[in-house]
Amino acid sequence: MYAFEIYSFVKKLQKKFRTKDPFEIAEACNINIRYRDFNELKGMYTVIQRCPYIFLNNSLDEYMEKVVLFHELGHHFLHRHQVVSAFKEHGLYDMGSKLEIEANIFAANFIISDEDVMDNISYGYTSEQAARALCVPHEMLLIKLNDMNSRGCKLNIPFIPKSDFLA
Numbered sequence: 001m002y003a004f005e006i007y008s009f010v011k012k013l014q015k016k017f018r019t020k021d022p023f024e025i026a027e028a029c030n031i032n033i034r035y036r037d038f039n040e041l042k043g044m045y046t047v048i049q050r051c052p053y054i055f056l057n058n059s060l061d062e063y064m065e066k067v068v069l070f071h072e073l074g075h076h077f078l079h080r081h082q083v084v085s086a087f088k089e090h091g092l093y094d095m096g097s098k099l100e101i102e103a104n105i106f107a108a109n110f111i112i113s114d115e116d117v118m119d120n121i122s123y124g125y126t127s128e129q130a131a132r133a134l135c136v137p138h139e140m141l142l143i144k145l146n147d148m149n150s151r152g153c154k155l156n157i158p159f160i161p162k163s164d165f166l167a
Helices: 003-017 020-026 062-089 098-111 114-122 127-134 138-150
Strands: 032-036 043-048 051-057
Touching: 003 020, 003 062, 003 098, 003 138, 020 062, 032 138, 043 062, 051 062, 062 098, 098 138, 114 138, 127 138
Parallel strands: 032 051
Antiparallel strands: 043 051
16 A cells, blocks of 8 residues: 555544544454563454454553554555564564555654644744654654655655554
């Protein structure tokens, strides 16, 4: 799926669910959320007996929990069948994959609006300052800026983050 298609899809979902709360969206989609003691993993999406589950690391703060939950919702909406197959066949999560990149773009577009980005630019914030103001990881804001550029904006991006920043 192309970045513009993900952006458009997110807009449709925002209209449909009328919320930016990932927990409300997960509940509306009958997605089970469970917390686990993961060493390094922040979250995981899978389907067990046709029931979707999102597992979250119980050590996440509220801001990172929201980011990870939206990322996992991205897998639910964009890759449900592919992700299930990947878990069953490979058992390992390829953090450099197209699926991870798309889930990150999905999360960035759900969490950060274009208007929020433009407001922070008008304040003269650096990308680091804007990320702190928006309570998102710097990498998530950079993904949003890159996505906006792919849709025709001409924003200065200090670097393109790796897709595995949530690993």
